[in-house]
Amino acid sequence: MKKILATCVLGLGFAASSQAATVLGFEVGAGVWNTKNTLNERTVGDIKTDSDYAVNVYAAFEHPIPFVPNVRAEYVQNKNDVKYNKDESDTSYADITLYYEVLDNWVNLDVGISGRMMDAEYKIVNQSYKNDKTLGALYARAQFDLPLTGLSIGAAAQHDAGLNGNRSMEDYSIYMQYKIGLGFGVAGGYRLQDYTLDYDNTANEVSHDIKGAYLNVFWQF
Helix, strand or coil: HHHHHHHHHHHHHHHHCCCCCCCCCEEEEEEEEEEEEEEECCEEEEEEEEEEEEEEEEEEECCCCCCCCEEEEEECCCCEEEEECEEEEEEEEEEEEEEEEEEEEEEEEEEEEEEEEEEEEEEEEEEEECCEEEEEEEEEEEEEEEECCCCEEEEEEEECCCCCCCCCEEEEEEEEEEEEEEEEEEEEEEEEEEEEECCCCCCCCEEEEEEEEEEEEEECC
């Protein structure tokens, strides 16, 4: 783990020295995510939830100050009912990412590190289990702007890279976005998350697989 952290620090230091943003920039957005959730707990096996809609809001701030990272914050509320009974799954969280812009032209590349504060809970057979731990992850996002069209395609990833011991977190997305005008735009894509979490009141680890299409609206200024 120490080697991983040292590598992260060196990499972020290099990125900081090449911070690409030249002006202040803000972005705010919100959207819906059509989630399909699968839980796995050793004593009960796979548990599938009904297809449902998670909601998210986010904000990002970028600046030209060398060595000071940009900031992105996101909140996702993802509550689902388990199929065929009254059990429930909740993998809501708040996420803070500190990142640097390595490239900022028609090719955009951001790298950084995230802290995800879980507010997770699931209820099975009248038992309630909670996880409110904070998970660390490496962050990267690449976006390609198609000239003169307002269209962009991109991908983003967060991976814990062993930072959380027995707990793990992966979050991947691909998307296409279109800037309408006056800073407004829409983005749609597909997102996949995978967690392995340990919960209070149980010695068993629980894995969560969450995936589905999403749609966001945003404003950049």
